[in-house]
Amino acid sequence: ETGVTQTPRHLVMGMTNKKSLKCEQHLGHNAMYWYKQSAKKPLELMFVYNFKEQTENNSVPSRFSPECPNSSHLFLHLHTLQPEDSALYLCASSQEGTTNEKLFFGSGTQLSVL
Amino acid sequence: SQQGEEDPQALSIQEGENATMNCSYKTSINNLQWYRQNSGRGLVHLILIRSNEREKHSGRLRVTLDTSKKSSSLLITASRAADTASYFCATDDNHAGSNYQLIWGAGTKLIIKP
Numbered sequence: 005e006t007g008v009t010q011t012p013r014h015l016v017m018g019m020t021n022k023k024s025l026k027c028e029q030h031l032g033h034n035a036m037y038w039y040k041q042s043a044k045k046p047l048e049l050m051f052v053y054n055f056k057e058q059t060e061n062n063s064v065p066s067r068f069s070p071e072c073p074n075s076s077h078l079f080l081h082l083h084t085l086q087p088e089d090s091a092l093y094l095c096a097s098s099q100e101g102t103t104n105e106k107l108f109f110g111s112g113t114q115l116s117v118l
Numbered sequence: 119s120q121q122g123e124e125d126p127q128a129l130s131i132q133e134g135e136n137a138t139m140n141c142s143y144k145t146s147i148n149n150l151q152w153y154r155q156n157s158g159r160g161l162v163h164l165i166l167i168r169s170n171e172r173e174k175h176s177g178r179l180r181v182t183l184d185t186s187k188k189s190s191s192l193l194i195t196a197s198r199a200a201d202t203a204s205y206f207c208a209t210d211d212n213h214a215g216s217n218y219q220l221i222w223g224a225g226t227k228l229i230i231k232p
Contacts, residue, residue, distance in 0.1 A: 006160065046222040047161075047206070060219065094160055103210030103220055104149055109160030 007031040010095050010110035017085065018118050025080040025113045027095030033108070035101025036078040038070060039094040041112070047094070053078060054101040085117045124207060124223040132231050137194040139226040141207030144188065148210050151220070152181060152192050155204045164192070164205075194228075202230045 008029045017023050029036065038050040052060035053072040067089075069081040078095055092114050096107040125140045141150070149168045153161040165181045167174045167190065174181045180193040194201055204227045208220040 006162065008160070010160075044224060046224050047208075049219050052219075062219075092158070096160075106151060106163040106166055107153075107161070107220075109162070111160045112158070114158060 006108045006110065008095060008097055008108050008110040010093075010113055012113055013111065014114045014116075016116045016118065017082070019085060019087070021085075022081070022083045024082065025093055025095075025115075027078040027080075027110055029076055029078075029095075029097040029108070031097060031099075031108060033097040033099050034075055035098045036072060036075070037096040037098075037107070038078065038080050039096060041092040041094055043091075050080075052101065059101070082115075085115075087117050090115055090117045124205065124226040126226060127224070128227045128229070130229040130231060131197060133197055133199055135197055137197050137201070137228055137230075139192045139205050139228070141190045141192070141223055142188055143190075143207075143209045143221070145211050147185075150183060150190050151208045152179075152190075153206045153208065155206065155225070157203075161206065197228075197230045199230050199232055201228060203228060 011026045035054045037052050040048045040050055049062050050064045051070045056072050067084050071079040092112045094112045095110040098105050098107050123142050131137055147169055149166055151166045152164040154164055155161045165174055165176050167181050167183045169185055178195045183190045204225040206223055206225045208222045211221055
């Protein structure tokens with residue numbers, strides 16, 4: 005157990021559906037992240053929240069909408085996705101949100117868009 | 119932007135043998151991290167090595183860093199079946215504008231044969 009919990013573990017959705025991914029960390033960290041992992045590609049950082057404020061948005065399409073109601077919870081709302089959005093979505097947290105510290109990852113949500 | 123590159127892309131060895139994976143990067147760094155990912159799961163942090171360090175150990179893991187060659191290696195000694203996983207390196211980029219973005223390689227897939 006890494007202290008970061010993601011739900012659901014698997015999700016299949018049609019292109020017109022709306023769904024949400026949930027992430028919760030029990031580590032008292034101040035920063036939370038959403039990453040996208042596609043086959044044979046490096047991890048892609050999508051969003052960073054530090055002390056509940058969004059500090060990074062790596063040109064992610066608006067069909068992905070993050071929400072961070074407090075430092076322990078992070079959501080990724082999905083709407084009108086495309087088949088190429090099928091991937092493993094990973095949530096992570098770190099103490100201070102800098103690149104000088106290690107990340108703690110959840111187990112991910114394997115998303116399939118039909 | 120910079121991208122870490124792991125080498126080889128895939129490695130298959132017998133249980134008990136040593137496994138060596140390499141990571142190269144392109145710009146100057148403050149630190150480099152290694153992570154392990156079991157199939158379809160989240161990443162687990164292994165070791166962080168700073169730019170002023172040359173070698174670091176953790177159990178059966180040994181990481182070296184050569185900043186003159188912009189490369190790092192991860193050695194797993196006396197491999198076990200449980201070491202079967204993908205291994206990723208990640209670097210910060212102290213020239214980048216972001217304090218939050220690690221630069222990830224595409225990973226080395228390690229298979230330990232019993």
